[in-house]
Amino acid sequence: MSDRVFILPLWIRLWHWTNAALILLLTITGASLHFADPKLPLVPFELSARIHDIAGLALAALYLVFVVANVVTGNWWQYVPKPGGFVERCKNQIVFYCWGIFRGAPHPYPPTAEANFNSLQQIIYWIVMYLLMPILIVTGLIFLWPDFAPKRVMGMDGLVPVALLHYLTAVLIVSFMIAHIYLGTTGTKVSSLFKMMITGWHEH
Amino acid sequence: MNQPLNRRTVGAVLLLFAGLLATSPAGAQTKGAAPKDPETIAQIQAWNGECLACHTEAALHKPPRPGMDIKALSEALTDPAKYDRSNHAGMACKTCHVGGYRDWPHKGPAQAVPGKAETLDCNECHAQKSWHVDAQVAKSVHSKNLSEKFTCSTCHDPHVYQTAAKLKEPAKIVAQDNGMCLSCHQSDEKFAAFGGKLTPAKKRPDIDAIHAWLPNTKLHWNAVRCVECHTPVSPTRTLAISHEILGKDKAQRDCVTCHSQDSALRTGLYRHVAETESAELGFLNSAVLGNSYVIGATRNTHLDRFGLVLIGLVFAGVLGHGLIRILAALGRRSVK
Numbered sequence: 001m002s003d004r005v006f007i008l009p010l011w012i013r014l015w016h017w018t019n020a021a022l023i024l025l026l027t028i029t030g031a032s033l034h035f036a037d038p039k040l041p042l043v044p045f046e047l048s049a050r051i052h053d054i055a056g057l058a059l060a061a062l063y064l065v066f067v068v069a070n071v072v073t074g075n076w077w078q079y080v081p082k083p084g085g086f087v088e089r090c091k092n093q094i095v096f097y098c099w100g101i102f103r104g105a106p107h108p109y110p111p112t113a114e115a116n117f118n119s120l121q122q123i124i125y126w127i128v129m130y131l132l133m134p135i136l137i138v139t140g141l142i143f144l145w146p147d148f149a150p151k152r153v154m155g156m157d158g159l160v161p162v163a164l165l166h167y168l169t170a171v172l173i174v175s176f177m178i179a180h181i182y183l184g185t186t187g188t189k190v191s192s193l194f195k196m197m198i199t200g201w202h203e204h
Numbered sequence: 205m206n207q208p209l210n211r212r213t214v215g216a217v218l219l220l221f222a223g224l225l226a227t228s229p230a231g232a233q234t235k236g237a238a239p240k241d242p243e244t245i246a247q248i249q250a251w252n253g254e255c256l257a258c259h260t261e262a263a264l265h266k267p268p269r270p271g272m273d274i275k276a277l278s279e280a281l282t283d284p285a286k287y288d289r290s291n292h293a294g295m296a297c298k299t300c301h302v303g304g305y306r307d308w309p310h311k312g313p314a315q316a317v318p319g320k321a322e323t324l325d326c327n328e329c330h331a332q333k334s335w336h337v338d339a340q341v342a343k344s345v346h347s348k349n350l351s352e353k354f355t356c357s358t359c360h361d362p363h364v365y366q367t368a369a370k371l372k373e374p375a376k377i378v379a380q381d382n383g384m385c386l387s388c389h390q391s392d393e394k395f396a397a398f399g400g401k402l403t404p405a406k407k408r409p410d411i412d413a414i415h416a417w418l419p420n421t422k423l424h425w426n427a428v429r430c431v432e433c434h435t436p437v438s439p440t441r442t443l444a445i446s447h448e449i450l451g452k453d454k455a456q457r458d459c460v461t462c463h464s465q466d467s468a469l470r471t472g473l474y475r476h477v478a479e480t481e482s483a484e485l486g487f488l489n490s491a492v493l494g495n496s497y498v499i500g501a502t503r504n505t506h507l508d509r510f511g512l513v514l515i516g517l518v519f520a521g522v523l524g525h526g527l528i529r530i531l532a533a534l535g536r537r538s539v540k
Contacts, residue, residue, distance in 0.1 A: 035508075036463045036500030045459035045500070049419050097525075102532035146423055159497035164507060171511035175518045182522035 007116050008200040012075065015066055016197060022059045026052060027174050034167060053144060060137045066129070078116050079126045089119035101186060111202050128176050132169050139166035238294025248296045254308075255297045256284055286364045300324045300362070326356045336440045340447040349406075350398055359384045368444070372476045374495050378429050385430045386411070414452065427496045432462065432472055444475055463500035467492070 029052040032042035042048070070076040092108045100108070109118040117125060142149050142162045150158035187193035188203050196202045239245060257268050259282050267274065287293060297305075303322045304311030327334035337356075341347050346354045356362075368377045388394045392408050399406035415421050431445055433456040438446040450456075461468045467489050470478045478491045486506040487493055493502050 033463075033499050034503060036460045037465060038458075038460050045463055046417075046457070049459070053419065102528055104533070104536055146420060156493045157495055157497050160493060160502070163497045163499070164504065167503075167507060167511065171514055175515055178515065178518050179522060182526065185526070 003204045004201045005111070005113055005204070006200055007111055007113055007202050008196065009073075010200070011069055011073075013197060013200055015062065015069070018062055019059070019066070022055050022062065023173065023177060025055045026059065027170070027177070029055065030170055056137075056140045056144065060141060063133055063137055079122055079129065081119060081122045081126065082115075086119050090123065093118050093120040097186075107186075110204055124176070128173065132173055132176075135165060136169040136173060139163075139169065245294070248294065251296050251298060255301075256282065260284060282363050289366060290362070290364050291367055291370055292362055292365075300328075326362070333443070336443055337447045340439075340443075344447060344449040345451040346449055353398060368473075369476055374473050374477065374492075375426075377473060378425075378427065381429045381431065382425060428462070428469070428473060432468070433457070444472060460500065463498060465489075465501065467498065467501035469498065469501065 029043055029048040032048040033045065033052060035042065036045050036048075043051070070079075089109060096105065096108050099105075107118075109115075111117070139162050143159070143166060146159055149162050152158055153161050184193045184197075187196070192203050239248070257263060258272070258277060259280055261281055261283070264274065264278055264281065267277075301323050305323070327338075341354075346358075366380060368381075371377045371380065388398065389408065389411055395408035396405075399408065412421065418424055431449070434450050435446040436448055436450065436454075438444055440446075465488055469492055470489060474489075474491050477494075478489075486504050488503055488505060489498070489501045492498055496502070
């Protein structure tokens with residue numbers, strides 16, 4: 001069994017699936033709130049609001065756990081783009097997705113215990129986890145406690161920019177989620193990477 | 205010869221009829237309304253000055269006449285500044301306060317000098333409106349429980365009240381109108397004055413506790429009126445808000461009534477500013493934006509489209525990519 005390597009400790013896997021479940025729940029309820037309309041088949045507004053509040057708070061708490069655990073375990077290093085041909089490695093990865101993958105070429109940078117992510121994953125995961133998620137969570141918390149919002153911005157209620165930023169960030173994260181789930185099918189077998197996220201073992 | 209005379213007779217009868225109409229309640233919608241000519245204005249100010257010499261907070265502390273019934277006076281005070289902003293501003297006190305009120309000392313059943321002092325009912329002037337309102341009030345939770353004790357002025361203090369059309373600004377409308385509800389519903393003393401007389405006596409429910417289900421309760425109360433949810437859709441075109449106040453069993457609890465593209469706020473609280481709104485920058489219900497961001501109602505159509513198109517493109521992109529992968533894999537298999 002030399003063709004497999006253990007790369008994901010239990011806490012990362014638990015965090016990942018809890019995070020995934022919460023994001024999915026928040027996407028469904030968030031869309032039901034934002035596009036609220038009695039004519040559309042959405043989750044009822046009152047129920048959506050309750051679930052979105054609770055799941056949002058849970059996501060904020062989980063994010064805090066994620067940051068602390070990353071610092072404590074040193075896992076944060078995985079997200080840092082490494083110098084020495086970073087752009088070149090990203091380009092190779094993009095070329096693989098646009099061409100090599102269709103010809104059955106091997107992954108250019110398969111994960112190792114030291115480097116879980118390829119360069120493209122590093123930069124995108126870094127943006128999602130350390131830029132978009134904080135914006136999403138902070139704007140969400142202000143939504144929950146609107147007294148913290150500015151009173152007025154450009155002649156409008158101070159919640160308007162908060163709401164727009166929350167919506168835009170959510171759109172980007174949902175777009176990432178769709179691409180992320182799809183790229184999960186690009187392992188050795190369609191199910192390999194999903195299995196890896198459960199067992200922690202990556203099959204080459 | 206007879207014809208011109210007949211015409212004159214018909215004309216005179218018509219004039220007489222018009223005169224009668226003008227003095228009937230329907231024709232008296234503007235009875236006592238604030239005049240425009242300076243002479244009458246000065247006359248009214250002089251009359252009202254006589255009343256306000258006693259009926260203000262200041263006079264209570266420094267009674268202008270000896271031997272006044274201070275307790276009775278303390279229950280009949282007016283704030284001239286508020287009155288001058290009210291819808292009845294400019295009207296003479298004695299337009300409504302008639303009979304024994306017109307002289308001093310006042311004559312009345314409770315006064316030292318016996319006589320009849322009376323205040324006219326609202327429908328003396330507001331006949332048409334009262335006709336609609338009375339039918340709605342009769343179905344209201346207040347009428348069912350309190351009937352005779354509950355009149356227009358229980359909520360609408362005629363010395364203070366301003367209509368929404370006059371206030372225009374939603375924040376001011378909300379502050380005034382919710383103040384009318386909360387003056388009883390947040391005061392054990394005032395609530396007991398009405399509810400305490402019921403059998404069994406009704407204790408004032410904690411207003412925060414019974415609305416705990418409503419997210420950001422305080423924010424809602426500062427942004428919308430109680431009657432937004434506690435009245436049905438008005439059956440009368442000329443009255444934007446019904447006077448049928450609904451108890452908690454029948455009150456609106458469907459959030460999307462306001463939190464949606466076709467928000468009821470447009471035709472309710474914001475109807476006086478909604479007329480002037482423009483769909484600037486692509487916001488729906490942009491008239492509301494100056495005061496509140498209302499989830500579901502004030503979203504931006506450009507950003508909505510951008511978001512949906514982006515997510516749609518990503519979805520289409522991965523579907524296309526997956527399809528090509530499947531076709532390419534089938535192709536490689538057939539080559540082998």
